[in-house]
Amino acid sequence: MSVLEIDHLFKAYGSVRALQDMTFEVRAGEIFGFVGSNGAGKTTTMRIMLGVLAADSGSVRWDGAELDLDSRRRVGYMPEERGLYPKMKVGEQLRFLAGLHGMSPADATGAVERWTDRLGVGDRRGDNVEKLSLGNQQRVQLAAALVHNPDVLVLDEPFSGLDPVAVDIMSAVLRERADAGVPVIFSSHQLDLVERLCDRVGIVQSGRMQAMGTIDELRTTDRPQWLLEVGAEPLAVVAAARALPGVLAHVAPGRTDAVVVELSATAAPGAEQDVLRAALAHGPVRGFSPIRPSLTDLFRDVVSADADADAAAAAGGADPARTEPDRAGALA
Numbered sequence: 001m002s003v004l005e006i007d008h009l010f011k012a013y014g015s016v017r018a019l020q021d022m023t024f025e026v027r028a029g030e031i032f033g034f035v036g037s038n039g040a041g042k043t044t045t046m047r048i049m050l051g052v053l054a055a056d057s058g059s060v061r062w063d064g065a066e067l068d069l070d071s072r073r074r075v076g077y078m079p080e081e082r083g084l085y086p087k088m089k090v091g092e093q094l095r096f097l098a099g100l101h102g103m104s105p106a107d108a109t110g111a112v113e114r115w116t117d118r119l120g121v122g123d124r125r126g127d128n129v130e131k132l133s134l135g136n137q138q139r140v141q142l143a144a145a146l147v148h149n150p151d152v153l154v155l156d157e158p159f160s161g162l163d164p165v166a167v168d169i170m171s172a173v174l175r176e177r178a179d180a181g182v183p184v185i186f187s188s189h190q191l192d193l194v195e196r197l198c199d200r201v202g203i204v205q206s207g208r209m210q211a212m213g214t215i216d217e218l219r220t221t222d223r224p225q226w227l228l229e230v231g232a233e234p235l236a237v238v239a240a241a242r243a244l245p246g247v248l249a250h251v252a253p254g255r256t257d258a259v260v261v262e263l264s265a266t267a268a269p270g271a272e273q274d275v276l277r278a279a280l281a282h283g284p285v286r287g288f289s290p291i292r293p294s295l296t297d298l299f300r301d302v303v304s305a306d307a308d309a310d311a312a313a314a315a316g317g318a319d320p321a322r323t324e325p326d327r328a329g330a331l332a
């Protein structure tokens with residue numbers, strides 16, 4: 001299967017270490033969400049993937065071969081800073097870009113019509129780009145990334161500033177391209193959208209891939225939590241749960257009728273059922289369900305773990321070139 005491999009990229013801008021061993025892969029047919037705090041290194045990685053920027057070391061490979069000038073023509077790229085000529089007509093500009101990617105004028109015209117119609121800007125083909133709203137310019141920018149039917153799609157924040165209808169159109173287009181076998185990678189700060197749309201997600205921080213996997217894999221933890229909704233007396237239930245080996249419990253924050261139960265590694269298999277039985281012995285149980293962290297929760301965990309590691313390094317205790325947190329290695 002074809003794979004886009006980002007392999008041990010390092011990049012510094014003067015004293016700023018933007019990428020420090022950035023490594024991950026995007027498989028054919030998957031949508032990969034690239035998330036991270038501001039300044040984490042997403043744009044730098046994408047620019048290196050496109051050859052717009054040179055890495056200090058490391059490589060980017062597609063199908064096992066290092067990306068070169070020729071193979072990069074088969075990549076559709078949507079740069080963060082956008083790259084349209086404001087005073088050029090939408091249709092003319094897209095045909096020009098398609099031509100640069102080697103399409104014949106007839107094929108280019110057909111593709112431009114198809115994509116502008118699909119993205120809802122077909123009636124703006126005769127307008128200068130600068131006359132379009134920012135959201136519509138962004139739709140044109142996506143058309144520019146798609147017009148030459150690329151084998152790989154790399155999109156830097158394609159969803160920022162789009163209205164909900166445009167988000168739906170863009171999401172459907174990305175899913176369609178992935179289903180056609182194209183690896184799709186995009187960066188975004190809209191984590192709900194990433195959670196909904198992506199097959200796998202990579203969370204970057206300080207120029208490294210800190211956690212990677214499907215949302216379900218990222219949620220997997222050796223300390224599963226459950227929410228136990230009880231009629232009354234949550235403290236009695238907390239005490240009963242804590243009496244079981246390896247079980248931690250506390251009243252759910254902001255609630256007077258619910259208990260958070262956490263099973264540590266020393267809890268017996270199926271200990272949650274023992275907790276349930278213990279709670280039922282105290283009164284009715286209205287709900288009992290696993291707590292599934294959102295991508296936003298997972299993201300916060302990664303970022304705060306990184307901040308803690310930085311603080312430890314600053315205090316002189318830890319190796320600044322620390323190893324990656326647990327999730328990264330386990331799920332990469």
Ligand SMILES: Nc1ncnc2c1ncn2[C@@H]1O[C@H](COP(=O)(O)OP(=O)(O)OP(=O)(O)O)[C@@H](O)[C@H]1O
Pocket residue numbers: 013016017018036037038039040041042043044045
């Ligand atoms: N041209 C440049 N010159 C100097 N430093 C730069 C340059 N471009 C990026 N950086 C720095 O490199 C680091 C990574 O930046 P990058 O733009 O890759 O992050 P990002 O994850 O895309 O952030 P954002 O989510 O804000 O777009 C940051 O510390 C940034 O300030």
